[in-house]
Amino acid sequence: MSASIQRRPGERLRDNPLVGRALGCLALSFVLALMIGKQEGTQQDFGLAFREAILGPRIVWFLLIGVLVFLLLTFGPRVQPYVHRPGIRPLAIGGLTVVVAFSLLKWTDSTVVSDGKFSTLSEAASKTGQLAPLARTFFTPPLPWVLFVVAFAVAAAAIVLRKAALSWVGVALSVLVGLWAWYSHSLVVSLLGTPDHSTGALVALLGFLAIAAACAATALSAEESANTRGFVNRIFAWRPGMPLVAVALVLGVMAFAIATWFSPSNQNATLVDTASLFSSTGLAPLAKAYLSWLGYLLFVLSLALAAFAAYRRDPRLAWGAAVLGLVSLVLNLVALYSISALGAKSAFDGANGPWDNLGTGGWLASAAFLLLAGAGYVVATAGRERGTIARTQSDVLAGIGKIPGMSKALILLVVAGALFYPPMATPFWQKVLVSEIGIYVLLAIGLNVVVGWAGLLDLGFIAFYAIGSYTTAYFVGALPIQPPEWMRLSPLLCIPIAIVVCLIAGVSLGYPTLRLRGDYLAIVTLGFGEIIRIVAVNNPGNFTNGPKGAFGIPTPAIHLGPIHIDWGQSSLQYWYLLLVITGLVILAFNRLEQSRLGRAWAAIREDEIAAQATGVNTRNVKLLAFAIGASTSGVAGVFFASQIGYINPDNFVLNNSILVVAYVVFGGMGSLPGAMAGAAVLTWLPEFLKDQVPAEDRQMWIGAVILLMMIFRPAGLVPARRRTAELHGFDDASSAETSAVPAGEGMGGTK
Amino acid sequence: MTDFMNYLVLGLTRGSMYALIALGYTLVYGVLQLINFAHSEVFMSGAFGSYLVIGMFVHDGQHLAWWQVSLVMILGLLSGALVGAGVAWALERVAYRPLRQRGAPKLAFLISAIGMSFFLSQLAGKLFNRLSQNQFPSYFDQNKAVLHILGAAVSRIQLIVIVTALLMMFSLDRLVSGTKLGRSIRGVAEDAPTAALMGIDIDKTISRTFIIGGALGGAAGFLFGTTFVFSNIMGFIPGVKAFAAAVLGGIGNIRGAMIGGLLLGVVENIVPTAPWDGSGGWIGLQWTDVVAFVVLILVLVFRPTGILGERLGRAA
Incomplete structure (x- = not known):
């Protein structure tokens, strides 16, 4: 000890x-x-x-x-x-970012370069004669790494020795190298001529900028004790709109200056090029104006207004910025629609129709406008109070101690990403976003109610997902046993039915078993999940069609009066449908945690007997948690079945149940953003790892990541506020010796 | 009747392996009140470890004398137990102790164990070619019947499995009830802070509990691999079943785990094949797992703390 x-x-x-x-x-x-x-070997060379x-x-x-x-x-x-100097942390982050960009990330999507990573690209690019000499020099193999090491070393020396002159050299050097990398990459992209979605160059640029920022902080900070965090806090903390404005500035500049707006086959037209492409066509005057001058004007105006409002914290100006941002967003979307719709008609090669062939520019601009509008909104609603510091546990529960408006700003960033990132992604990632990340986020939200809030360990959660999927398959007539003709439904109409069926299943599993304590409940739910899966495999009464499963489940469609929406094969459409569903669920659950019911859940989670003694009807409250979680899972099941079109028992194995629990706890038990973040990170990770390690090893790395997370951050990615305060307060954890083992009943010997 | 006895022997063979694994779950639950989800990987590593050791001494198709066979068997059991104990010890050091020192919430332990379980099973897969049907070298005629009870033929390997498992369970029972280590385990299980005041090193006791459970699990891995086939994902299903068996008998209770394991093995073999006339049964073998879980759920509904209950436990 x-x-x-x-x-x-x-x-x-x-x-x-x-x-x-x-x-x-x-x-x-x-x-x-x-x-x-x-x-990987064979039977002969075992081991x-x-x-x-x-x-x-x-x-x-x-x-x-x-x-x-x-x-x-x-x-x-x-x-x-010696290294505890202002700037060391951003320096480390920047260095790490550059290393990641240089070693792990893709620098191009083009199939000409095999895996698209930096080393392969630079190998190929340095020998390509058509490339401008400046870019070719940059890609000559050891040079980029040498440049990085030199810039990093200069920055480190400047920060450790605290020499202002050296710091400015570091700033110049890293900005130059970063821009050089970015410029060389854009030359390569224009040479390859295909639309580009790679992140490597951008991330490398950001890394170099972080190094430059570290140097600048050193040069500017007067005293040794000043640190970057304090500096950032002084600027941003009591002006919650400011970070949003900063992000919007970066996005907008990229959008209007360098990004691609329109890319029919083999061309990447920036905004200027797009304007000239469409100058002689019959583009609607509004869109034409937007392309040539209105867009720039709107961006500059709303940026200036939002920044000024955020700086002065003036509510009236802020409302103005919000309205201007939204109007610009709408105009931007109208312009995007016009050019993509007209692009197909004017027969640009490879132009497909509305909302297709758009590059990243338009979406970046949309995100920037949304963020500017959001910045206005945040400033307008945050009032003029300044952030306070939480000192006691009750302060935390009362919400004191957070910077007003900061969480709104974060939510806005996530919303902007969710709305405008997917159209920029490659089809592969769009598919991953829908069928992996999105669905498991929804499942994690549902399980968070059961595990995180009510504290019931459910290891068979996938069973309800399966029930939802099979219900859908039955009512659309994709199973051997057909429903009567009048009961055939379109997939979206199955949602309420699936909710009801899963509620019934949840209650009928929960009613007899919920009096069991934690670990007994875990094995019972695990058994229930396995029973549902085996029933699906064994096909009693020819209902589930056995291991073959159901196929030919139709895609969702809405025909309501004049509105006709049909979700076809495009992942993007499903993404927005899923976004709507998830948004509704989040809205409904958001208020739940602080409600009477949510507090009752917290009470039984912490001490069931005490909760019962204070008058909480524990059985009903637990049943409600179970049923709510189950029906969320059922909704996810409906969506899954109709999106993928075919289901079989292999989709619902025990491993998936365990994984969903892992997502919730990894993200932060009992915290809604945590559960979502956990699911998003852990479903994204396997797809990311696909390019880094042998495909079969992915689960091993994920296991290691989960393990490390639990060792170093047991409360999860985004720990729940209430939980942190309740369990630990602000005192140090009580001595490890006594908290090591909960006292209580346990194993007995023979005496 | 012959069919019934055959299924009974089959059930006892499987059940005694479940019981050996279940002991690992129940021991850890006893001292920590936590489910060790990575215990199935301890079981798996026991099979691989003993395979590597045995592979050095015997070759496929060899015919050994009975004393040589028993030597190899003992060697296999020992090496399996050793590897299992080592893995369980490392597991406790990596996935449990750091979390305990940080006062992590209970579910964090479960998730770290799940992470460890993914990690170990996939690492073994990576190192040993991800083959699903590995077999131990055959050095004696395993399936030759040695005993006939009421028409049921008990094969050599079945007899070995049942007898070894019973022996190990008996010695564990003696160890926990009779030795100083057993006393400290029971002390920690009953009330850890008080046990610490009485001079018991909690960390050491927990570590040793993991080692004992791991040794039993590793030996079970050897027995399982010898009887059936082994692979890097072999731990999952027996692990779930053994966990169910531990809960069935009353988790935290050593004798409960033994009874639960044997009972689960017997029930899941006998019930689906009733009425034992060789026709496949009323229920059918494809429902084996459903039968096992339904029995578990029914027992828990009527006896919420398992058959024998949690020993030394308060009323739950």
Whole structure:
């Protein structure tokens, strides 16, 4: 238990914390050596990957990494006073960002360059004669890394030595290198001529800018104790509109200056080029004006208005900015619609019709306008009070201690991303967004009610998802047993039915079993999930069509008077449908946590007996949580069935149930944004890892990520406010010894 | 009758493996009140570890004398137990102790164990080629009947499995009830802060509890791999079943886990095949898992803390 580094007389070697740390680091590097590398053999060379991993010389390198980590951990704290300077943190973040951009991210989508990563691209680009010499020089293999290392080293030296002149050199150097990278990348893109969705160059630019910002902070900060965080806080904290304006500025400049607005086959037309493309066509005058001057004007005007309003915190100006932003957003969308619709008619090669062939520019501009309008709204509603600091637990629960308007600003950022990022993404990512990320976010929201709020561990959540899907399949007539003709429904009309069916299923599972305590409930729900799946496989009464499942489930459609919407194959349409569903669910659940019901859930979660004693009808309240969670899952099931078109029992395996629980806890149990963030991150990760590690190893890396998250941040990505305050308050955690094991009933021997 | 006895023996064989694994769940639950979701991977690693060791000594198709066979068996059990214990120890150090020291919420332990479970099973898959049908070398005729009880033929391997499992369960029972280590385990299980005041090192006791459970699970992995096939995902289904068995008997209760395991194994083999006339039964073997879970749910509905109940527990 002793944490001292010095060895005391009489202490055994193995009790020395240094020995343990060294062994731990070596073990870590050994496991790392097992994890990284190629694999897969056959029956004959059983364990080939194992032998290659530990017998070759590479194991030495990995062990050296372990030694390095050990030295860092041991001697790192002693160096800390020297590196504890303003700017070190942004420097580290910037450096890491650049490394990620250079090593992991894609720099082009074009199929000409095999995996699209930086190393492959630079290999190819440095030999391409058609490329301008400036870009070719940049891509000459060791040069980009050398440039990065030099810029980083200069910045680090400037920050550690605190030399203002050196800092400005660092600023200039990293801005130059960043812009050079960006410029070379845009030359490559225009040479390849295909629409580009890659993020590498942008991320690299951001990384270099972060390094530059770190240097600038050093040069400007007068005293040693000043830190970047304080600096940022002074500017942004009591002007909640400001960060939004800053983001909108970046997005807008990218949109109006460099991004592609219209890209029929093999051309990337920026706003200026688009205007000249359409100058001789019969484009509606409004859109024409927008392309040539109105767009720029609107952007500058609304940016100036929003920035001024945010700076002065003037509510009337802010409302003006909000209205102007929204009007500009609408005009922007009208212009986008006109050019894409007319583009197809005027027979540009490869132009497909409304809302197609649009580059990133229009959507970036939309996001910028939305954020500017949002900045106005945030400023107008935040009032003139300044942020306060929470000192007690009740302060936290009362919402004191957050900067007014900051959470609104964050929500706006997420909304802008959700609305305008998907159209910019590649079809692959659009599909992932809908059929992985979106659906599991919805499921996590539902399970958060059961696990996070009511504290009931449900390991069979996917069962309700399955029930929702099979209900849909039945009512649209995709199963062997057909419903009567008058009961055939369109998929969207199945939503209320699925909700009712899942409510009934949830209550009928919950009613007999909810008196069980935590872990017993877990195994019962797990069993229920497996029973539902096996029933689907075994096909009693020929209802579920066995392992083949249901296929030919029609896509959703709305025919209501003059409105005809048919969701076809495009993932993007489903994304917006899902956004509407999820938005409605969030709106409904948002108020739930603070309501009487939400407080009752918190009470039974913390102490069921006490809750009962204070008059909470525990059984009904628990049943309600179960039913609400189940019906959310059912809605997700309807959406899934009609989007994918075919379902079979393999979609509903136990592993998925466990994963949803993992998403909720990973994100932060009991916090709605947390559950969503957890699901989004953990469903995005496998798709991201696909380009980094062998496809079969993805689950291993995800397991490791979950494990690390729980070790270093057990409360999750976005910890729930109420929970943090209730469980820990602001005191230090009580001694590890007593909190180690909850006292209570346990295993018995024979006495 | 013959069919019934055959299914009974089959159920006892599976059940005794479930019981060995269930003991790991129940021991950990006893001291920590937490479900160790990664225990199924401890079981899996026992199979791989013992395969690697045994593979050094015998080859496929060899015919060994009975004393050689028993030596190899003991070697397999020991190596499986050793690897299982090692993995369980590392598991506790990595996925449980840091969280305990931070006072993490209860579900965080569950999720870290799930993360560990994904990690271990996929790592084993990566290192050992992700084959789904690995088999131990065959060095004796496993399926030769050695015993006939009421018409049921008990094969060699079934006898070995049942007898070893019973022996191990008996020695665990003695260990927990009779030794100093057992006493400290029971102390921690009953009231950890008080046990700490009595001079018991809680961390060490928890670590040793994991080691004991891991050794049993690893040995079970060897037995399972010898009887059937083994792979990197073999742990999942027996793990779930053993967890169910532990809950069935009353989680945290050692004898409960033994009874629960045997009972679950027998029930899931006998009930779907009734009336045992060789026709496939009224229910049918494809409903095995459903039968197991329905029995579990029914028992829990009527006896919410399992068959034997949680020992030393308050009324729940």
